[in-house]
Amino acid sequence: MxxxxxxxxxxxxxxxxxxxxxxxxxxxxxxxxxxxxxxxKEWELQAAQVRALRAMPEYGKQFLLAGDQNSAKRGPRAQMEATAAGMTPGEADLRIYLAGGQLRMIENKVGKGRLSPAQVGRHAALARLGHAIEVVRADACAGAAVRAVELVRGWLNQ
Structure with a gap:
């Protein structure tokens, strides 16, 4: 055969x-x-989350957010400039600033995407300082947005 x-x-x-x-x-x-x-793409998940979070009535009153794209592709010069300016590989995609000086973070992954070695190391270093990072896995932008809103609502109710 x-x-x-x-x-x-x-x-x-x-x-x-x-x-x-x-x-x-x-x-x-x-x-x-x-x-x-x-x-x-991962940035599309993040953009959907930002739109949904900014639409929440609590936004600006009980929390603010800031996004990062540390993994963006850059040429050698732009990479050097970003690193010199404090851009840190492995940083979370979204930072959520809560009232009372609390910081929460969200990392996005499409489907079963894995954390990079830089992300694993950075997340562990932040955890040692008491800053946990929630990893949101989604196959669609709507699901990522819903999960981010759920997380923030939970943090606001703690």
């Missing part, structure tokens, strides 16, 4: 203005193509 081998390729592109994932599988018996919605 002959061994059959299959070759699979994946690419991301835009169709009708929407990001999609195209998986092509070629076997001895034919070719199949499957097109599905692409997972959101």
């Amino acid at each position: 002959a061994k059959t081998t299959a070759k699979t390729s994946t690419q991301m592109t835009r169709m009708n203005g929407k990001r999609v994932r195209i998986v092509t599988r070629v076997t001895a018996t034919g070719t199949s193509v499957k097109v599905t919605d692409a997972a959101p």
Whole structure:
């Protein structure tokens, strides 16, 4: 019996203005193509959270937020400037400033995305100082926004 081998390729592109994932599988018996919605990018999860949190009636009265994009791609000069100015690899995506001098943080991951080594180290260092970071895993922007609102409501009610 002959061994059959299959070759699979994946690419991301835009169709009708929407990001999609195209998986092509070629076997001895034919070719199949499957097109599905692409997972959101991490910054898109964060942007949805920021919109939802700023829409809360408590925003500006009981809490404020600040976002980071320390993982943004930069050239060598921009990277040097960012590092010199205090940009720190592994910093959480969102900082939530609560009344009473409390700080909470949210880190976003798409699906089963893993924390980078810099994030693992930074989160551990912050935890040693008493600052926990909540990791929000989501496959859609709406789910990330709902989870962020739930977290902040919980922190406000503590």
